[in-house]
Amino acid sequence: MRFPLPMTTRIAGYVARKRLARTEKFPMVLMLEPLHACNLTCTGCGRIREYESTIKQKLSVEQCLEAVDECGAPVVSICGGEPMIYPGLGELVAKILERKKVVILCTNGMFIRKRLHEFRPSRTFFFNVHLDGMRRNHDIAVEREGVFDAAIDGIRAAKAGGFLVCTNTTVYKETDMAEIDELFAYLTTLDVDGFIISPAYSYAAVQSKEIFMTREDIQAKFRAAAAMFRKYRFHSSPIYQEFLQGKRPMQCTAWASPTRNIKGWKGPCYLITDTHHDSFSDLLNKTPWENYGYGKDPRCEHCMVHVGYETSAAVGVNGRLGDTLKMIKWQLT
Secondary structure, three states: OOOOHHHHHHHHHHHHHHHHOOOOOOOOEEEEOOEOOOOOOOOOOOHHHHOHHHOOOEOOHHHHHHHHHHHOOOEEEEOOOOHHHOOOHHHHHHHHHHOOOEEEEEEOOOOHHHHHHHOOOOOOEEEEEEOOOOHHHHHHHHOOOOHHHHHHHHHHHHHHOOOEEEEEEEEOOOOOHHHHHHHHHHHHHOOOOEEEEEEOOOOOOOOOHHHOOOHHHHHHHHHHOHHHHHOOOEOOOHHHHHHHOOOOOOOOOHHHOOEEEOOEEEEEOOOOEEEEEOOHHHHHHHOOHHHOOOOOOHHHOOOOOHHHHHHHHHHOOOOOOOHHHHHHHHHHO
């Protein structure tokens, strides 16, 4: 199976219950940001720039758990910043797992070996290591030499310790997809459990706008790399892959991937900040969702990011006949 059975059954059961209850909008993945501080200054990262004024602040473990309980999403993606420099991370992960959630810990990988003893392997816990290319180009993207090798060392340590590991790759305008193919081939030899891929997020706070692509650029790049998706164990669904290649329209479901950070519930989405809400309920019910999305807000015009669109497949938005069978077949391969 593509995902461990406990992970699959928990998520599928949650979606089924929401559909039976005829719930129109419900969260799938909580993007939990305990801090925005980071040991790197990646060229394409908006967080360290947008939240510069609060870069030294942190959510407490208790605040993080309150957000997990308030939101109720079956998956919690712990991100930032670099969460591996968050002091209470081991305790936080353990307590979220106790709540029967799937935890995806997003990291640059540099501190995995050092802090691995704080965690226990689980079929519902992934280390998600960010890699944007092979050694030379990845280190250029993160603006520091040696990061690629440190991340690979972290992956080796985690796999040796019995942990699940996936990787997350961001594709920019200058990204050579042949190199990304090479990267996935290499990571496969390390027994990495799956790959996530997405076009670069066009943060308003990032001044280097030339690194981002238009929607047409994204579709052309991903169509040219279509064969790659058949070769490796992608965690990006076939529905989302078709969307990236321009084979089908998709509606953004930003409400399904809410973000909780130091300032509150980020609205409307992971990339756009118009306000911060005091509660998840306010984010869900007071956001004019009908004003956002492709063709509605200029800031959404070229966005095809997975946190906005990957959840669309899971909740059946813009569904087509045969999608369910396609998703089942994908999960079983």
